[in-house]
Amino acid sequence: MSQGAFDVIDEGRSTSxxxxxxxxxxxxxxxxxxxxxxxxxxxxxxCRGDVCVPVAGHPGVVRDGSxxxxxxxxxxxxxLALDLDERAASVxxxxxxxxxVLTGGIAPDFTLPDVSGREWTLxxxxxxxxxxxxxxxx
Amino acid sequence: xxxxxxxxxxxxxxxxxxxxxxxxxxxxxxxxxKAAPTHPSLIDTEHRVAxxxxxxxxxxxxxxxxxxxxVRPNAMEYGTDMFxxxxxxxxxxxxxxxxxxxxxxxxxxxxxxxxxxxxPPTQDEELARAEFALAWHLHKRGRxxxxxxxxxxxxxxxxxxxxxxxxxxxxxxxxxMGPEFFELFREWEANGKPxxxxxxxxxxx
Numbered sequence: 001m002s003q004g005a006f007d008v009i010d011e012g013r014s015t016s017x018x019x020x021x022x023x024x025x026x027x028x029x030x031x032x033x034x035x036x037x038x039x040x041x042x043x044x045x046x047c048r049g050d051v052c053v054p055v056a057g058h059p060g061v062v063r064d065g066s067x068x069x070x071x072x073x074x075x076x077x078x079x080l081a082l083d084l085d086e087r088a089a090s091v092x093x094x095x096x097x098x099x100x101v102l103t104g105g106i107a108p109d110f111t112l113p114d115v116s117g118r119e120w121t122l123x124x125x126x127x128x129x130x131x132x133x134x135x136x137x138x
Numbered sequence: 139x140x141x142x143x144x145x146x147x148x149x150x151x152x153x154x155x156x157x158x159x160x161x162x163x164x165x166x167x168x169x170x171x172k173a174a175p176t177h178p179s180l181i182d183t184e185h186r187v188a189x190x191x192x193x194x195x196x197x198x199x200x201x202x203x204x205x206x207x208x209v210r211p212n213a214m215e216y217g218t219d220m221f222x223x224x225x226x227x228x229x230x231x232x233x234x235x236x237x238x239x240x241x242x243x244x245x246x247x248x249x250x251x252x253x254x255x256x257x258p259p260t261q262d263e264e265l266a267r268a269e270f271a272l273a274w275h276l277h278k279r280g281r282x283x284x285x286x287x288x289x290x291x292x293x294x295x296x297x298x299x300x301x302x303x304x305x306x307x308x309x310x311x312x313x314x315m316g317p318e319f320f321e322l323f324r325e326w327e328a329n330g331k332p333x334x335x336x337x338x339x340x341x342x343x
Contacts, residue, residue, distance in 0.1 A: 009275050105252060127151070136159040
């Protein structure tokens with residue numbers, strides 16, 4: 001077992017937390033889980049805001065107070081890109097949830113900077129007809 | 139063209155918001171300097187907008203109404219005919235659709251059609267976005283070889299996604315107008331030129 005820093009990427013944000021690697025398993029304690037992914041380990045399961053997902057029927061997600069990262073991703077149907085050698089992982093979005101959001105028709109909100117570093121948030125443009133144009137130099 | 143349209147229609151409540159899916163603000167800066175926009179012109183080095191909106195290529199445009207609802211989902215549209223010889227799509231009907239939307243509250247996509255125009259992502263495509271995020275993270279930390287493996291994996295998982303396959307080329311020291319791009323272009327042609335329209339039609343049957 002190797003203990004040490006591990007980078008978790010979630011929704012464009014990277015957080016370095018303490019993790020234990022056991023074979024191919026990455027184990028985060030409750031604090032690391034909350035710091036990196038915003039989910040709390042509670043008696044009733046994994047919780048975020050008002051949402052709780054029971055872990056009782058899912059052996060392997062929680063063990064000795066630690067959460068297995070792959071089990072966590074699996075439980076939430078979120079894809080996991082993992083590099084054990086580099087001690088880094090990225091937890092993606094559930095395709096089902098993303099599809100539901102897109103079909104639901106509410107424009108996902110985001111905050112991004114302009115070239116001068118000033119930050120703008122899409123929902124700040126309510127009341128306008130926004131033409132969103134994604135482009136690139138490539 | 140977006141700045142000119144903003145000057146024409148801004149008083150009618152129209153706001154273009156451009157988002158550069160580039161690896162750095164520096165890559166986008168010359169384009170922005172030339173356009174001299176007074177509308178928001180944003181930089182998205184992490185491809186957040188591509189991920190959130192399920193975008194797979196550029197330019198991708200979305201109409202968002204006053205209440206924050208998408209009334210015309212992802213589509214590749216052009217403000218000029220500069221590259222028409224490559225994509226074959228005229229700008230005039232799109233510019234007319236914008237004016238019609240802003241001035242007459244009419245979208246060229248009827249409300250009942252909107253959800254059917256959405257391309258629901260597959261789990262592999264979402265895994266590809268996670269692989270891209272991991273690759274880009276490793277690359278920024280100087281772990282170039284490890285990053286390359288994840289960029290390759292991302293492209294394999296989501297072959298239709300040019301924001302990953304072409305968008306990663308400048309990061310990986312490949313020319314996005316060079317041989318790798320022409321290979322990608324040929325593959326895309328051989329696969330029947332998948333687009334938002336064809337993918338939505340296949341997946342929403």
